[in-house]
Amino acid sequence: MAIEDGSGIPFDAWRLVGGLEVALDVDVLFGAYPDRDGPPGAPEQVLRLLDEHRIRSAAVASLRAALFDVRSGNDELVARADPGVVPVGAVDLRDPIGAARELERLAAGGVRAVRLFPDEQGVEAGFPSVGHVARRAARLGLVVLTGGDVRRLWRPFAGLGASVVFLDTHFYHLGDFLVAAADEPGFHTSTRLLNSPDALELAAAELGADRLLYGSRAPHYEPLVPLLRLATSGLKPEEIAAVAGGNAERLLRRPQS
Template sequence: MNPFVAADLPPVTLDIDVLVGRYADRAGPTGEPREVTATLAANGITRAAVASLRAALFDVPSGNDEAAALAGPGMVPVGGLDLRDPLGAEREIERLAERGFRAVRLFPDEQRVEPDFPSVRHVTRRATEAGLVILTGGDVRRFWRPLRGATVVFLDTHFYHLGDFVVAARDEPGFHTSTRLLNSPDALETVAEHLGVDRLLYGSRTPFYEAAVPRLRLARGGLAPADVAAVAGGNAHRILELPA
């Protein structure tokens, strides 16, 4: 058990932001699936939406096959797409949808893709037509526009940019945010007040971030117990259309 995690913290029934694999150009955890699973269990996380860094950085099909192999009671595979190859992304979206994937993940920062690149809007449309939820990194202030009309979880929403997310999401019922970087005293409550608690999804970015931080913020905030349970997994189950 992580020493910073108290016993009274709420369990997380579905973490929307988990990775396996590693970044070859930087120090850090290996991202071995067995180690990731152990880290999740130590932090009270019983289920995770998992994408492969291999798909994001090296080879899309084999990386997504790696994620698919993890499917089970505790793991929901998420397909990675390469925005640098929109035609290849088209084919991969079709393959993932046929295999029963519920979501795809975009890595614009890692792939050095800008929000006004045609591929971003194109891939968004194709994924939405296939019925897939989009999980995306990147600055929400820059990437919200090409993702309009989709069901999206912005994984990198920072509390400094929370106002921009709120005003964009008011007109986009499909816009949701991870809680990972919403660590100011009133960030979660602000989203709940202006948009509804159903727009908040717990994300940890295990193993590259400390899972206890967003969990502590969720536990120590002003949300009612039912709302905490929704953020800690209920909302993710709903948008991914998964049984609880």
């Protein structure tokens, strides 16, 4: 990507990214939002977009499962044989009994992670359904990827010993995440919205870079933005490599102890 920087000199983002590659992106979706303008999210198109941005594999959830039909959407995703796809189940928080059963089914089928869509499903963090699903997921050893405001969504997972990745942590809310995560070693955050000049550095200094995971929200967000921020951060090379996939590999691919 090359754009004018205001001086007439092209700004080459890829030159700044350098040789950085992402081993595992924690925030990718197949499908489209019916009420939003955006790409259709066909799997082949999404995988091509990831490849163009040097993202070698991705934790993928199905918008069909999240917004239309949980079971068929999850089954369609799990049945795919893409080597670069780590399937992430979805549940409907508006149906806590059905959601708990779906978690059991997913875990029995070898799925390692589940994604929650509280905003899209009109569910608030304080609803009993969220706590119910959080407890069941923790009991099953599932990693939880959740959207929503971290200032509210942290609470249902507190004290459970759960592994949680907050996908929508904004740099305005980073302080709240840091103080919540200080007492919860299983709390992690995507770097997608941590685009202030010092957000990644502050989070790494306070908690360690092992709590940060690259997420793009492809194809519904520009993958280059968090990639550029990570590449130009003040993190050490080994920390950048961890954020760019090593931490996600640890959570989503390796057996939990």
